[in-house]
Amino acid sequence: MARKRVTLAQVASEAEVAVSTASLVLSGRGTEVRISEKVQERVRATAARLGYRPNAVSVGLRKGSTSTLAFVSDSVASSRLAGEMIKGAIEAARDRGYMVFVGETGGNLTLERQLLDAMVDRQVDGIVLASMLTHGRELPTGLDSTPTVLLNIAVDGDPGMPVVLPDELQAGRDAASALVDAGLTDIHLIGSGPRPEDVRTISAAAHLRLQGILEVLDAHGLTPSSGHAINQWLPPEGFRAANEILDAGTPQAIVCFNDRLAMGVYQAVQARGLRIPEDVSVVSFDDASIAAWLRPGLTTVALPHRIMGKRAAELLIDSIEHDRAHPDGPAATGVHLVPMPVRVRESIRAHD
Amino acid sequence: MARKRVTLAQVASEAEVAVSTASLVLSGRGTEVRISEKVQERVRATAARLGYRPNAVSVGLRKGSTSTLAFVSDSVASSRLAGEMIKGAIEAARDRGYMVFVGETGGNLTLERQLLDAMVDRQVDGIVLASMLTHGRELPTGLDSTPTVLLNIAVDGDPGMPVVLPDELQAGRDAASALVDAGLTDIHLIGSGPRPEDVRTISAAAHLRLQGILEVLDAHGLTPSSGHAINQWLPPEGFRAANEILDAGTPQAIVCFNDRLAMGVYQAVQARGLRIPEDVSVVSFDDASIAAWLRPGLTTVALPHRIMGKRAAELLIDSIEHDRAHPDGPAATGVHLVPMPVRVRESIRAHD
DNA sequence: ACACGGTGCTAAAACGAACTAGCAAGCGTC
DNA sequence: GACGCTTGCTAGTTCGTTTTAGCACCGTGT
Incomplete structure (x- = not known):
């Protein structure tokens, strides 16, 4: 339980500027609002010296977005498969600066509801809903208020959101x-x-x-x-x-x-x-x-489970960032088929 | 992008009480601070009617704890194993009201550092650091400021935190x-x-x-x-x-x-x-x-990977909640060996 | 008539950052 | 010397909740 985190206020006081100045500088808007290069340098230096890192929770509250995704799957026991999808999604998310909450429902719809709620409460920016069965199922309600991508879930009709499936x-x-x-x-x-x-x-x-x-x-x-x-x-x-x-x-x-x-x-x-x-x-x-x-x-x-997971996360993040840029544009959608490559080994013999 | 979340302020205004009253009632402290049963009932009813759910980000900011764990593993490709540990941890966490951020480093220490930082930025309450290799390794710095449990990582000497290992x-x-x-x-x-x-x-x-x-x-x-x-x-x-x-x-x-x-x-x-x-x-x-x-x-x-993951999460949560109750008590520690059960099948023949 | 103790609720200050609106100082212009 | 313009920074509000301190009212005892 060592030293506490250093806050923006501490950086500001140490650099002898106002909190707002420090905020502006560190978020890259310093030049835009005409903070002198000298002050900017001073702020950046003290931030670095104190090891300042912005508190993501606070930023999340203020900005309403948390750079966080939810990955909820029904993962039946069988699945090493599930693991690969998760990994693919986590990697893609990480590469774009997102963290991911992972949840498993074991197919229990009550649990799914709880998990989804808990994640939405934590202000996730988007949801990957994955299944290990592909098989058509009812979608939980309330998904329309958060960008969502369906992974390995085939639904009848247009779900109004992107779907990733193997071909x-x-x-x-x-x-x-x-x-x-x-x-x-x-x-x-x-x-x-x-x-x-x-x-x-x-x-x-x-x-x-x-x-x-x-x-x-x-x-x-x-x-x-x-x-x-x-x-x-x-x-x-x-x-x-x-x-x-x-x-x-x-x-x-x-x-x-x-x-x-x-x-x-x-x-x-x-x-x-x-x-x-x-x-x-x-x-x-x-x-x-x-x-x-x-x-x-x-x-x-x-x-290609890993690739599917990756694809789903990428589509989701695209969709989130697109929404942010064009709040009233149409939601992303469409079925994305991931090719299944043939792995040729030695179990087939040519026959004449 | 349907309706926005309903906030405590909306509940309060709808129930014609102050925000603080609503907060007190909904957090169960109503009786303790002598809010009349009539008002309490009214608040609870409107909260239910509006479908109010507290914003976990805000609570996290205010209380400094987020009911969130980090699970970071080095997960070499080989591992279905990793998946089971993660699942065990996630299940145990969920049962105690925690969500978990999952990260994979592939053994890359720079990545590990980044991931850990990103998770600490998000104010995780604790960290499970897992490895697929058991093998002794350097621990990342800064783990002393957040409760941590080592999973399947053997270190020389006392790491000063709980360690879960198979026997x-x-x-x-x-x-x-x-x-x-x-x-x-x-x-x-x-x-x-x-x-x-x-x-x-x-x-x-x-x-x-x-x-x-x-x-x-x-x-x-x-x-x-x-x-x-x-x-x-x-x-x-x-x-x-x-x-x-x-x-x-x-x-x-x-x-x-x-x-x-x-x-x-x-x-x-x-x-x-x-x-x-x-x-x-x-x-x-x-x-x-x-x-x-x-x-x-x-x-x-x-x-028993699943059980190990479960055990790690439980120890971690115990440790977090113990710290909260006794902020100056000693940190949890010790090596926790998980028994490895023999699965008897048919590959051994009695010999006389 | 007035302090005193309950009762039932609320105002306001956090938490940590982002961001808008705007202030003060300096300079040039007529 | 009054006015406006730029430059460089900051005060203060906001996000949604928790929590402390305390206000206003009422009845009671003296």
């Missing part, structure tokens, strides 16, 4: 293309049924991935050899589904709806003494860290 | 015991050399784990059959080290210094057609999610 449709196309371009035609799906209506999960991602896959297959006159709808995309499920497929004969290729399912597939394939990619090719989605660790490396379409 | 020594003992109790005596190490001086990593965790392991082996008249020091604890390294061991004959048991190394070991063992745990037993540390996904499930000593 799952193109990702589906890319995954299928990786297989088809390698000459593979016997393609099985794990994570979703073979037809659009078979997805059986609330995840919007699943629908779009499937749609992209089917589009490409269709363009080549193909259909999935089988499809395995699954609720929990975890290794044991992948293992089980892969065994079903293998029981019916060795497939040319399997597309897994995420890397954890692919891990289960690897286990099932390798337990039978079959080899990836020589006997069966595998492609997947997410680019979780296991994708690089599996042997052979898993080719997968990456979910 | 790695006991974890080492537990890992070794799991093997020894199963009657296994041919025990190989991956992640560290066989002797205390062979650790070859900056991680304090490695030293303590090794020490715990050696203690137990020694108590049973055993020594490690081999030890493989490794800098990067990743699957490919585990794979390589396991192959070295396997080339020299089939080992009874391997203790891996983390789950990723163990994943590499699984791959090497299974590639030779050997079986876990029938042919070789494996035990590990961390309880990362792959530990549960590997087949067979990996027995591992969990690093």
Whole structure:
């Protein structure tokens, strides 16, 4: 509990000027209001000598803006993903001089309300509302009084604010293309049924991935050899589904709806003494860290969580600063799709 | 940009009382200063009707405390771990009415300084300084003016503040015991050399784990059959080290210094057609999610990151509130070891 | 008739900075 | 020597709340 913070008043008294003079000088308006260079220098020197730093709380009260963002996510346990989004957002915010309050609701709407209120009470300049499920949901009320960006949340209709989403449709196309371009035609799906209506999960991602896959297959006159709808995309499920497929004969290729399912597939394939990619090719989605660790490396379409978080924070800050400049202009809006890059590793074998 | 926030002044004027009266009533001191029950009720009713919420920035300015914590970590990329610590801290904070600013430095000390300053400028009530490396480091200056808790940071000497660490020594003992109790005596190490001086990593965790392991082996008249020091604890390294061991004959048991190394070991063992745990037993540390996904499930000593984060935030808030009550009392301090529970799965086979 | 003690509320001073309006001194002009 | 213009700085208000000191009224006792 050492020395207290030094205030502007102390700097002013030490430099023998009025508080207002010190304020003007330190906020860069000195020349504009004709403070002599000599006095300006003196003020700056004493401020530096005393280690003066403006009290952000006071500035926040006076100016009504705090250079602070809120990041609220529903972060289901599963998510290392969430962590990456947060990091991306924090980095982008930091680069533009903003700090961020982070909150997790665990999907609890009451908690979400409380968190949002607590953050608005603290006068955050903007809010990133993130979800790990993409799936459409009701938006909390009151978001219209603070600039907001939706991150990984798909809503029906125009939410009237920017939305950042991964380009799952193109990702589906890319995954299928990786297989088809390698000459593979016997393609099985794990994570979703073979037809659009078979997805059986609330995840919007699943629908779009499937749609992209089917589009490409269709363009080549193909259909999935089988499809395995699954609720929990975890290794044991992948293992089980892969065994079903293998029981019916060795497939040319399997597309897994995420890397954890692919891990289960690897286990099932390798337990039978079959080899990836020589006997069966595998492609997947997410680019979780296991994708690089599996042997052979898993080719997968990456979910760029960090970039999404970064993008959301940047859009939010743009929107805040735009509002400040044009208070009556229209609010920012629009869907921002972040590309999902294919990470090519060794799990696909060219077939002639 | 809907309606503005309603202020205390508006509530007061609407309820036809003075601002100070309204303040007193709403902060629960109404009865204490003898505001009539009738007036109190009127104030509360109008506050509720107008949806009044106190402006936390103003309160922060006036009271000098903001019900806000800072969480600053160096979070190397690797870390899902970091995410769990943050979540634990955020949850604990939220339960006690605090919000948290999260910052990441990536190990950059300049950035750390900036972040800390920015947070102190915002009048945070306390700071959790976290690291992903445990390893001793210089502490930034100026931490003595704000209550601080060190999370997963081991320092030499008394830092004069609480420190939260996982009990790695006991974890080492537990890992070794799991093997020894199963009657296994041919025990190989991956992640560290066989002797205390062979650790070859900056991680304090490695030293303590090794020490715990050696203690137990020694108590049973055993020594490690081999030890493989490794800098990067990743699957490919585990794979390589396991192959070295396997080339020299089939080992009874391997203790891996983390789950990723163990994943590499699984791959090497299974590639030779050997079986876990029938042919070789494996035990590990961390309880990362792959530990549960590997087949067979990996027995591992969990690093309870979430609990550590929670603990740190709780200690910090205790310390803040204690300081507030006894401004001249001694600062909180001490090392708080969080137990690392053993997650028993199927990777150890009893041997007779 | 007058001090005395309660009762019930309020005025005003913080907190730390930003910012508007404007004052005083110096100088030139006619 | 009165007027205006510039230059260089400052007093004072504001943001929204908390908190202390104290005012005004009323009834009671002497």
